Amino acid sequence: MTALLQVRALAKSFRGLKAVVNASFEVDDGSISALIGPNGAGKTTLFNLIAGVHAPDSGTIHFQGRPIHGLRPDQVCAAGIGRTFQLVKPFLAMSVLDNVIVGALRVEPGVAAARRAALDVLDKLGLAARAADPAAALTLSDHRRLEVARALATRPRLLLLDEVMAGLRPTECDRLVEVFRGLNRSDGVTILLIEHVMRAVMALAHHIGVLDRGQIVARGTPEEVVRNPAVLQCYLGEDADV
Amino acid sequence: MKRAVVLGAALAALAIVFPWLATSYLLSMATLLLYRAYTTQAWNVVMGFAGQLSLGHSLYIGLGAYAAGGLFVQFGIGPWAGLPLAIGVAMAVGVIIGYLAFRFGVSGVYFALLTIAFAEFTRIAFDHIPWTGGPGGMFLPVEQRTSIDLVHFRGPPAFYYYAMLALTGGALALCSKLLASRAGYYWRAIRENEAAAQALGINVFRWKLLAMAVSAGLTAVSGVFIAFFNNSLFPDDIFSTERSIEIILGSVIGGMGTRFGPILGAAVLTVLSEAITEALAALHWNPPGSKQIIYGVVLLAVVMFLPHGIWPPLARRLGVAR
Numbered sequence: 001m002t003a004l005l006q007v008r009a010l011a012k013s014f015r016g017l018k019a020v021v022n023a024s025f026e027v028d029d030g031s032i033s034a035l036i037g038p039n040g041a042g043k044t045t046l047f048n049l050i051a052g053v054h055a056p057d058s059g060t061i062h063f064q065g066r067p068i069h070g071l072r073p074d075q076v077c078a079a080g081i082g083r084t085f086q087l088v089k090p091f092l093a094m095s096v097l098d099n100v101i102v103g104a105l106r107v108e109p110g111v112a113a114a115r116r117a118a119l120d121v122l123d124k125l126g127l128a129a130r131a132a133d134p135a136a137a138l139t140l141s142d143h144r145r146l147e148v149a150r151a152l153a154t155r156p157r158l159l160l161l162d163e164v165m166a167g168l169r170p171t172e173c174d175r176l177v178e179v180f181r182g183l184n185r186s187d188g189v190t191i192l193l194i195e196h197v198m199r200a201v202m203a204l205a206h207h208i209g210v211l212d213r214g215q216i217v218a219r220g221t222p223e224e225v226v227r228n229p230a231v232l233q234c235y236l237g238e239d240a241d242v
Numbered sequence: 243m244k245r246a247v248v249l250g251a252a253l254a255a256l257a258i259v260f261p262w263l264a265t266s267y268l269l270s271m272a273t274l275l276l277y278r279a280y281t282t283q284a285w286n287v288v289m290g291f292a293g294q295l296s297l298g299h300s301l302y303i304g305l306g307a308y309a310a311g312g313l314f315v316q317f318g319i320g321p322w323a324g325l326p327l328a329i330g331v332a333m334a335v336g337v338i339i340g341y342l343a344f345r346f347g348v349s350g351v352y353f354a355l356l357t358i359a360f361a362e363f364t365r366i367a368f369d370h371i372p373w374t375g376g377p378g379g380m381f382l383p384v385e386q387r388t389s390i391d392l393v394h395f396r397g398p399p400a401f402y403y404y405a406m407l408a409l410t411g412g413a414l415a416l417c418s419k420l421l422a423s424r425a426g427y428y429w430r431a432i433r434e435n436e437a438a439a440q441a442l443g444i445n446v447f448r449w450k451l452l453a454m455a456v457s458a459g460l461t462a463v464s465g466v467f468i469a470f471f472n473n474s475l476f477p478d479d480i481f482s483t484e485r486s487i488e489i490i491l492g493s494v495i496g497g498m499g500t501r502f503g504p505i506l507g508a509a510v511l512t513v514l515s516e517a518i519t520e521a522l523a524a525l526h527w528n529p530p531g532s533k534q535i536i537y538g539v540v541l542l543a544v545v546m547f548l549p550h551g552i553w554p555p556l557a558r559r560l561g562v563a564r
Contacts, residue, residue: 051441077443085441091434093499102431105424106443114427154443 004029004158004190005050005081010059010069011214012045019045021214023059027158027207032184032191034201036225037211038235043194044086046211047162051083052076063158077106082156084147086163086194090135097122097131099146103153118153125149125179141172148176152183158190159183165197177203210234246562257407261400269399271516273471276406277464279508282492283413284460289490290499291417291426292453293433294340295354298361300485302332302458305364306465307475308374311382314469316373321395321470328462335360336458340451358483365481375475382473395470402471409467410505413460418501420456429453433499461489495544497551506553514540 003026012020020042027033035043048054050061052073061069068079077083082103091099100118101111108114122128125145130138138146144164151159161180165173177200183189195201201208201222208225210218212234218225225231261269285299309331310324339360343353369377390397395405420426428449431439440446469475479485496507518536522528548555557563 053437072445073437073440074443074445077441083441085438089435089438091431091438093434094430098427098430102427102439102444103442105427111422111424111427150438150442 002029003027004064005192006060006062007046007050008060008062010046010049010061011057012042012049012054013057018214020049020056023211023214023216025209025216025219027190027192030184030188030190031206032180032193032204033207033209034205035192035194035209035211036196036198036201041211041234042214043211044162045214047083047160047194050076051081051160077154077156080155080157081160082151082154082158083160084144084151084162084164086166088140088143088147090138090143090146092134092136094135095131096127096133096135096138096146099135100149100153103150106154114153118149121149121153124152124182126175141168144168145176148179152189156189158192161191161193161195163194163196165195165200168197170199173197173200174203176200180204245560249560249562254411261403266399269403271512273399273403273406275509275512276403276410277467277471278488278492278512279505280406280410280413281461281464281489282496282504282508283410283417284457284464285489286493286498286504287417287420287460288453288457290493290504291421291433292429292450294450294453295350296357296454296457297354297483297486297490298357298359299457299461299489300481300483301357301361301364302336302461303465303468303485303489304361304368304475304477304481305332305335306462307469307480308368308380308465309462310466311380311469311475312374314382315380320393321466322393325463325466328466329459332458332462332465333455336454337451340454344447344450358486361481361483361486365477368477368481374477377477379474379476382469382475384473402467406467409463414501414505416460421501425449425452430499491541493551495541495551497553500551500553500557502557503551503553506556507551510552 005027007026008024010020010023023042023046035046037043045054049056052068052071052075055070059069060067063079063081066079068076071079091102097115097118100121101114104114104117104121105111108117119128119131122131125148127142127145127149130142135146148161148164165176168176180191181204184191193204205222208220208222209216210225210231217230217234218228220228260272264272281303285296288294288296306328309328310321313319313324313327314321339357343349343356348356368374374380384396387396388398390401428439428444431442431444432446432449436446491511492508493504494507495510496505497503515537518533522533544552
């Protein structure tokens with residue numbers, strides 16, 4: 001498999017706080033990869049660097065062989081990367097359908113075509129019944145799915161999911177896992193997720209990268225990673241008895 | 243939907259036959275009402291749709307009025323040539339202000355302050371431009387007011403009423419079309435959450451500039467109208483912040499971001515203001531400022547109890563779309 005996303009020696013500091021230090025990894029085309037790590041490890045900063053919210057201090061990001069570091073978020077989206085936000089950002093005063101139409105308009109020529117595409121996406125995520133409701137009326141779990149629906153409507157090659165499982169009940173979590181599997185398998189969407197819910201990570205990810213204090217400290221298959229002493233150390237501390 | 247068509251048709255029919263039913267006082271009130279409705283609708287594009295709080299929209303009225311008025315006074319060129327000039331000047335200034343603000347991340351109240359600043363220093367500048375009459379004002383010559391002269395935009399009161407009615411109807415149609423288009427979706431997304439809009443591939447800078455241009459251009463048209471309606475222009479009046487506030491009130495009271503709310507809001511405000519004047523006169527009780535106080539209390543009550551404006555809850559009750 002070839003690398004769809006290549007991150008090399010990425011670094012970003014905020015007023016002296018080193019959020020990401022020399023991070024390098026690849027995401028293979030067609031894969032599902034997960035980034036895990038303790039709170040404050042730099043996962044969301046890494047996502048924001050890829051998505052163009054922040055420009056890196058140094059290092060490069062290549063997507064489909066093209067450099068994308070330093071692009072604006074809308075340009076990164078246009079390049080084929082969709083993302084969700086850890087703190088959901090729905091367009092509250094708009095209907096669920098209108099939220100997704102905004103995303104679909106990136107690829108569709110007009111509103112009518114975008115509406116059809118948006119309905120398809122809502123159907124896929126099990127939100128079709130709520131299409132006409134204002135986004136403000138949704139529950140947190142539905143807001144998470146709306147985030148995914150909106151990002152998906154832009155038809156990304158790579159989908160960045162920032163803790164979409166957090167706060168969901170196990171059954172909701174499993175349902176969403178199935179949705180992502182389907183997207184990956186039948187629509188060929190490559191997925192990179194940040195996740196704390198290990199139930200979802202273990203069920204979904206082909207590859208896992210572990211981020212600690214802004215650096216990738218371990219990489220591998222789920223089975224390899226959970227046995228890696230460095231990983232246990234970063235979660236449990238230096239003196240952990242393994 | 244059917245209900246909306248019937249209601250709309252009834253309202254339109256009433257508006258069309260109104261000059262035959264009304265006294266000349268009522269007709270001038272109705273013209274003022276439509277002028278306010280149109281202008282607040284134009285402002286609604288930038289704030290109600292795109293969420294950018296401009297508190298200096300008197301700037302575009304003034305620029306439109308002075309562009310077309312100046313052309314007429316100095317060169318005898320009528321409003322039909324002045325209109326595109328007015329629109330062009332206002333759009334250009336709107337885009338410049340938007341560029342400065344959006345390029346450097348000025349938003350929210352700081353953006354509002356910037357728009358006030360531009361309106362204010364333009365007012366002061368016009369006080370010192372002799373070519374447009376300075377603080378003493380600019381006066382447009384009027385040859386007659388009895389027969390309709392389309393070329394010079396002159397005619398009896400009903401002529402101005404119908405001109406404003408056509409503009410308001412046109413703006414309503416344009417706003418409906420814009421809201422249902424790509425621009426409408428993108429503007430609302432930007433209004434609701436700019437970061438999320440950008441993550442969905444929207445070039446927020448460009449679409450916010452478009453909102454500024456459309457709103458400024460539409461507002462300039464009412465400036466041209468007011469120049470040829472009042473036939474006198476004073477910088478301290480036309481560029482004043484009071485005028486900017488008056489522009490936004492209709493939308494705030496009627497319902498920002500809706501299509502019909504601004505028109506309803508302008509109607510409520512005009513009728514309210516006249517009703518207070520009439521009531522106070524009938525009571526023979528008029529200490530200075532009493533009208534403003536009553537007006538202010540009513541506005542406060544509306545904003546407190548109907549924070550989204552009068553139209554959204556009314557539309558729900560009537561069973562029509564917003």
